[in-house]
Amino acid sequence: EDQVTQSPEALRLQEGESSSLNCSYTVSGLRGLFWYRQDPGKGPEFLFTLYSAGEEKEKERLKATLTKKESFLHITAPKPEDSATYLCAVQADNSGGSNYKLTFGKGTLLTVNP
Amino acid sequence: GAGVSQSPRYKVAKRGQDVALRCDPISGHVSLFWYQQALGQGPEFLTYFQNEAQLDKSGLPSDRFFAERPEGSVSTLKIQRTQQEDSAVYLCASSLTGNQPQHFGDGTRLSIL
Numbered sequence: 001e002d003q004v005t006q007s008p009e010a011l012r013l014q015e016g017e018s019s020s021l022n023c024s025y026t027v028s029g030l031r032g033l034f035w036y037r038q039d040p041g042k043g044p045e046f047l048f049t050l051y052s053a054g055e056e057k058e059k060e061r062l063k064a065t066l067t068k069k070e071s072f073l074h075i076t077a078p079k080p081e082d083s084a085t086y087l088c089a090v091q092a093d094n095s096g097g098s099n100y101k102l103t104f105g106k107g108t109l110l111t112v113n114p
Numbered sequence: 115g116a117g118v119s120q121s122p123r124y125k126v127a128k129r130g131q132d133v134a135l136r137c138d139p140i141s142g143h144v145s146l147f148w149y150q151q152a153l154g155q156g157p158e159f160l161t162y163f164q165n166e167a168q169l170d171k172s173g174l175p176s177d178r179f180f181a182e183r184p185e186g187s188v189s190t191l192k193i194q195r196t197q198q199e200d201s202a203v204y205l206c207a208s209s210l211t212g213n214q215p216q217h218f219g220d221g222t223r224l225s226i227l
Contacts, residue, residue, distance in 0.1 A: 004156075031213060043118070043205055043218030044157065087156055091213065099170045100145060100212035104156030 002027045002092050006105035013078055013112050021073040021108045023088030031093040033071050034102060035064050038085045047086075078112045085109050116140070118219035120206050126225045127196050135191045135222045139208030146189050147216060148181055149205040157205050163189060164212065193224075201226045 003026040013019055025033065032051050036044035048057040050066035057064045061082065063074040073086055089102040119138040127133050139146050145164055149157035150173075159173040165186040174181070178196075183189040193200055203223050207216035 034215060036218075041220070043207075043220045046215045046217060049215055089156070099162055099172075100209070101147065101159040101162055101170065101173070102149075102157070102216060103159070106154070106156050 002090055002103040004088055004090055004103055004105035006086075006088055006108050008108060009106065010109040011111070013075075013110070015079055015112055015114050016077045018074070018076045018078070020075070021086055021088075021110070023071040023073070023105055024069060025071070025088075025090045027090050027092045027103075029093035031091040031100075033066055034089045034091065035071070035073055036087040036089065038087055038107065044087055075110070078110075080112045080114050083110055083112045118206055118208055118217055120204075120219035120222050122222060123220065124223050124225075126227065128227050129197060131196055132192065132194045133196055133224065135193075135204050135224070137189045137191070137206030137208075137219060139187065139189070139206070140217060141187075143208035143210055143217075144186075145209045145212045145214075145216075146183055147207040147209075148189070148191050149207065150175075151203045151205055151221070153202075160191070160204075196224075196226045198226050200224060 005024045007022045035047040038044045048064040053068045065072045085107040087107045089104040121136045148160040151157040161171040161181045163183045178194045180192045203221040205221045207218045209216045
């Protein structure tokens with residue numbers, strides 16, 4: 001069974017204080033790992049897809065990296081508007097299958113104080 | 115609109131009533147997914163459509179849950195004889211093809227009294 005564990009559950013930072021969020025995963029074969037941002041009362045907003053170990057993607061103050069067991073979301077010099085829940089999800093490679101469902105972690109609630 | 119649209123945004127129903135939740139995916143997106151999100155949890159998969167074909171419904175909690183996408187665009191998630199444990203946010207997502215990023219609507223918050 002596919003599993004995703006995110007840590008920490010909550011993280012409080014001062015504006016400008018860089019940090020990283022962790023996503024550990026267990027999957028039979030990885031088709032892709034996805035990072036989403038979710039604001040209160042909204043649906044998840046797509047950030048990145050990573051497909052293979054060693055891959056990195058960047059967008060503004062965010063950088064996502066991937067190894068064979070985990071992914072990190074690095075936040076550089078965060079601002080208060082980066083406050084949100086960050087969700088990690090995996091899509092398994094079910095050879096011969098036709099399911100593209102995502103298995104999500106519980107998320108990390110990030111609060112950035114001014 | 116450009117994004118995934120869900121309606122209603124909020125639904126309150128009495129235990130035992132039937133409810134229907136609607137999802138309008140992004141135009142041209144072949145794949146459509148339904149997820150259930152409990153408070154403080156990540157979304158959990160319910161069912162998946164490729165065009166009008168329901169290819170996986172393994173995440174549906176019981177036979178009270180039913181989903182359809184008859185013309186390969188709009189989808190409806192129906193819950194019969196609702197129970198309190200059905201209270202959650204129901205999210206719809208669509209993607210161009212199965213392995214492309216899924217784009218989510220803002221969900222329907224369902225409360226069962």
